[in-house]
Amino acid sequence: MSDPILSLNKATVTFGGVRALDDLSFDVNRQEIVGVIGPNGAGKTTLFNSLVGLQKLRSGTITLDGVVVSDRKPHQIAALGMTKTFQNTSLFPDMDVLGNVTTAGLLHHPLAEARDKAADILDRMRLTPIARAGIDALTFPQRALIEMARAMATNPRVLLLDEVMAALTPSEMDEVMETARQLRADGLTILVVEHHMRAIMSLCDRIVVVSFGRKIAEGTPDQIAADPAVIEAYLGSSAKEKEVQHA
Numbered sequence: 001m002s003d004p005i006l007s008l009n010k011a012t013v014t015f016g017g018v019r020a021l022d023d024l025s026f027d028v029n030r031q032e033i034v035g036v037i038g039p040n041g042a043g044k045t046t047l048f049n050s051l052v053g054l055q056k057l058r059s060g061t062i063t064l065d066g067v068v069v070s071d072r073k074p075h076q077i078a079a080l081g082m083t084k085t086f087q088n089t090s091l092f093p094d095m096d097v098l099g100n101v102t103t104a105g106l107l108h109h110p111l112a113e114a115r116d117k118a119a120d121i122l123d124r125m126r127l128t129p130i131a132r133a134g135i136d137a138l139t140f141p142q143r144a145l146i147e148m149a150r151a152m153a154t155n156p157r158v159l160l161l162d163e164v165m166a167a168l169t170p171s172e173m174d175e176v177m178e179t180a181r182q183l184r185a186d187g188l189t190i191l192v193v194e195h196h197m198r199a200i201m202s203l204c205d206r207i208v209v210v211s212f213g214r215k216i217a218e219g220t221p222d223q224i225a226a227d228p229a230v231i232e233a234y235l236g237s238s239a240k241e242k243e244v245q246h247a
Ligand SMILES: Nc1ncnc2c1ncn2[C@@H]1O[C@H](COP(=O)(O)OP(=O)(O)O)[C@@H](O)[C@H]1O
Pocket: 015, 018, 019, 020, 038, 039, 040, 041, 042, 043, 044, 045, 046, 047
C-alpha cells in the first residue's frame, strides 16, 4: 500500500523561457528509495533545489508528510525533516570526521548534543573507526559516506542524495549503497540523483524519469529499463547522431 511522505503536485520552475520543471508530479512513499534520472538539463538539480527550498516554484506544491513546504525557507525545510547532501568540497579540511559531522548538526542541536548525535550517526554508519581521521586521509567512498553522515546530522526523515557516488568505482558504490539500504531499514526515506545507471538500478525500488522538466516514465528498475520512451530520451539523440555520422 502506498504511504507517501513526499508529494510533488504539478511543480513548475521557469528560467526565462525554459521550463526547468514542467508540471512535475510524483510521490515518494515512506522508507522507499526512489531514483530520479534524466539526460543533462532535464531538471534534476532544479528539482533537488526546489525540494530543499533553494529554488522557488512558479506554481504547484511540494508536501512533506502532509505539510506544504514549497513556500518555506531552507532552514525550515531542514527542521521539518528533509535534507540534501552537499558536494564534499563543503567538508572542513582542518577538522576530523567527527568534527565535520558535529558541525553539520549545530544548526539543530547545542554543541554537546550535536557531538553525541554525530558519534551516534558514525556508529550507525559503521564509521566510528575513522571518527578521528582527517578529511585528507579519507578514501572516495569514505568521503561519500561522510557527506551522508553530515546530512544525517540534521535528523532527516527524507534524505536527498545528490550524486554522492560520482567519483566511485563499482565496488566502492556497493559500499555506499549498503549503507543507504541500512539507513532505509532504520526508517529513512531516500531520493537519489545519480548518473551511474548500475547504481540506480540496483539501489532503487522505483525510478522517476524526467526529460525537459517533465515526467516521461515512472516504475520499477525493470519497467524503466524496458520503457521505449526512456530508451528514446537516453539513446534517441546519440543514435540519430551516429546515423548522421555514418550516412
Ligand atoms: N539558474 C539558472 N538560470 C537559467 N537557467 C537555468 C538555471 N538553472 C538551470 N537552468 C536551466 O534549467 C534546465 C534544467 O537544468 P538542471 O536542473 O541543472 O538539469 P540537470 O540537473 O538535470 O542537468 C536546463 O535547461 C538549464 O539550462
